[in-house]
Amino acid sequence: xxxxxxxxxxxxIGSVTRRVPLHEPFxxxxxxxxxxxxxxxxxxxxxxxxxxKMPEDADLLVTCETSSIPLTHELxxxxxxxxxxxxxxxxxxxxxxxxxxxxxxxxxxVEVLWLDRRYAEKILNKNVVLVMDVVASGGTMKALEKMVxxxxxxxxxxxxxxxxxxxxxxxxxxxxxxxx
Amino acid sequence: xxxxPIEIGGVKRELPVVQVGDGVSVALLNLxxxxxxxxxxxxxxxxxxxxxIEVLVTPEVKAVPLAHALSxxxxxxxxxxxxxxxxxxxxxxxxxxxxxxxxxxxxxxxxxxxxVKIKGKKVAIxxxxxxxxxxxxxxxxxxxxxxxxxxAVLAVFTEGSPRDDVIALGHLPLFKPEEE
Numbered sequence: 001x002x003x004x005x006x007x008x009x010x011x012x013i014g015s016v017t018r019r020v021p022l023h024e025p026f027x028x029x030x031x032x033x034x035x036x037x038x039x040x041x042x043x044x045x046x047x048x049x050x051x052x053k054m055p056e057d058a059d060l061l062v063t064c065e066t067s068s069i070p071l072t073h074e075l076x077x078x079x080x081x082x083x084x085x086x087x088x089x090x091x092x093x094x095x096x097x098x099x100x101x102x103x104x105x106x107x108x109x110v111e112v113l114w115l116d117r118r119y120a121e122k123i124l125n126k127n128v129v130l131v132m133d134v135v136a137s138g139g140t141m142k143a144l145e146k147m148v149x150x151x152x153x154x155x156x157x158x159x160x161x162x163x164x165x166x167x168x169x170x171x172x173x174x175x176x177x178x179x180x
Numbered sequence: 181x182x183x184x185p186i187e188i189g190g191v192k193r194e195l196p197v198v199q200v201g202d203g204v205s206v207a208l209l210n211l212x213x214x215x216x217x218x219x220x221x222x223x224x225x226x227x228x229x230x231x232x233i234e235v236l237v238t239p240e241v242k243a244v245p246l247a248h249a250l251s252x253x254x255x256x257x258x259x260x261x262x263x264x265x266x267x268x269x270x271x272x273x274x275x276x277x278x279x280x281x282x283x284x285x286x287x288x289x290x291x292x293x294x295x296v297k298i299k300g301k302k303v304a305i306x307x308x309x310x311x312x313x314x315x316x317x318x319x320x321x322x323x324x325x326x327x328x329x330x331x332a333v334l335a336v337f338t339e340g341s342p343r344d345d346v347i348a349l350g351h352l353p354l355f356k357p358e359e360e
Contacts, residue, residue, distance in 0.1 A: 021293070023268040033268050037244065037260045038294070040252045065241050066260070069212065070248040077215045085212040087241075093198040093208055118196070119213070 013174060016045040022180060030180040034162055036067050036133045046161045046174055047074035053172040055157050059126040060084065062148055064113055064140060068133040071161060075131060083131070084122065086113040086147060098150055102143040113143050115151070123153035134177070135160040138167035183207075188336070188349055189220035197355050201283070205355040209309055209336060211246050221336050221349065222249035225306070228347050229254055230332050234301040237261060237323060239288060239315055243308045246336070250306060258306070259297060261319055262289045269293070273326055277318030288318050290326060299327035304334055310346050311339040 008019035009032035023033040036043050054075065061083035063072040069085060076083040090097065094116040102111040128148045135141055135158075145155050158169060164177040183194035184207035193214075195207040211218045229250070236258035238247035244260060251258040264287060265272045271292030276285050290298070303323050310316055310333070320330045332347060339352040 021268075025267065038251075038258050040248060040258075043248070044252075065212075066244060066262075069241070069244045073215055073218065073245040073248060076213075077219065080215075082215065083213045085241075092200045093206075095198075 009178075009180070011175065013042065013045040014048060016041055018042055031164060032177050032180075034134055034177065036070050036161065040070070043070045043074055047071060047078065049174040050075060050159050050161070050172070051078055053157070053159060054079065054129055055127070057127050058129045058156065060123065060153070061129050061131050062086065062123070062144055062153075063131045064088065064144060068131060071133055072131045075129075075159070082122070084115070084119045086115045086144060088113065090114050091116070098147055100143045100147040100150070102139050104137075104139050111140070111143075113140075113147060115147055120151040123148055123151035126153045127156045128153040129157045129159060130155055132160045134162045134164060135167060135169070135171055135173070136163075136165045138169040138171070141169060141171070182355070184352070184355075186337075186350060186352075188217065189224045191217050191220040193217060195352075199357045203357065205357050206311075206339065207352045207355070209352070210242065211308055211336070212242055212244075215245075218245045218249055222246055222253055224349050225250055225334050225336075225347075226253040228334065228349075229256075229304060232302050232331055233304040235259065235297055235328075236304050236306050237298065237319065237328075238306045239263075239319055243306055246308065247306045256304075257297060259290070259294045261322065262291070263287055265289045266291070271295075273322065275318045275322040275325070277314050286315070288315070288322050290322060295326045298323060301328055302331040303328045304332040305330060307333070307335045309337045309339050309352065310335040310343070310348070313343070316346075 020032045022030040024030045064086040072083045096117040098115040100113045158171045160173045162177045163173040182197040199205045239261045240263050247258040269291040274289045335348045337352045338348045
């Protein structure tokens with residue numbers, strides 16, 4: 001077997017190629033590590049592939065912090081729409097926020113999404129597209145959808161740059177990331 | 181609710197004035213979700229960006245879309261200093277700062293994989309609002325500790341006391357809650 005100091009996995013999106021590092025979250029399980037922060041060219045290439053999958057009647061995009069923000073910004077800009085970012089911590093200026101727990105199969109710290117009422121009000125009666133950079137089990141995306149429903153919006157599409165593993169959600173993605 | 185009017189590159193907004201602590205309210209700028217304002221700010225900042233700058237560094241979270249847009253316009257790479265160390269990071273370097281909005285200690289973390297992009301380079305720090313400057317001070321120390329030179333600080337607004345060490349597009353006053 002050939003040994004390398006740093007193994008990488010090639011990802012090609014349109015004309016953009018990246019060799020991304022492999023991350024080993026558990027012994028024997030390696031996953032390609034896609035980072036949307038700091039890579040404008042890559043984010044724009046992914047956005048170009050996702051735009052045709054975005055319904056024409058979308059009013060608003062919803063995502064959560066942090067790594068999905070550049071992709072959401074690109075998609076929203078291209079369609080001249082606004083977007084809303086659910087936060088992972090309470091901010092001091094939040095008033096009467098919607099608080100949504102993320103259901104997770106793994107034990108550990110429970111993740112909670114926070115949405116200030118000022119932004120929740122913008123979701124009422126809107127056609128919402130959920131956006132994330134990478135979806136694995138889909139727990140975070142399901143929590144976002146519950147949050148949108150609680151704010152009175154309709155989720156009309158779920159977009160993600162990449163999908164990794166098993167999920168029961170119907171998601172439009174650009175590519176599948178393997179477990180190696 | 182009281183608001184404070186701003187205009188950047190022809191884009192006008194009414195910032196809500198919200199109480200963030202005992203005896204102090206601030207005009208709340210949120211670039212997250214506002215693509216039109218983010219792009220206008222990035223275009224104005226690009227004009228003020230010194231020619232010598234080689235890389236942009238931004239603290240997570242609210243300035244991330246701005247750094248993304250400024251990177252696209254200027255062609256310079258950008259790096260996000262995260263608030264937590266991630267399991268996939270390689271030899272991360274951290275600094276603790278005291279957050280003015282939460283009053284709690286806050287970490288700033290650079291991934292070792294990003295440090296090579298900062299070392300020996302002229303860096304511009306990009307942020308949304310510089311108030312007490314505690315985040316700025318921590319981020320500057322962090323960048324210098326890994327061998328980068330902070331050659332400029334760019335912010336949308338300074339807040340409270342005006343400062344001459346920041347290239348800002350405007351200034352926000354602080355408000356007393358009873359003025360709301």
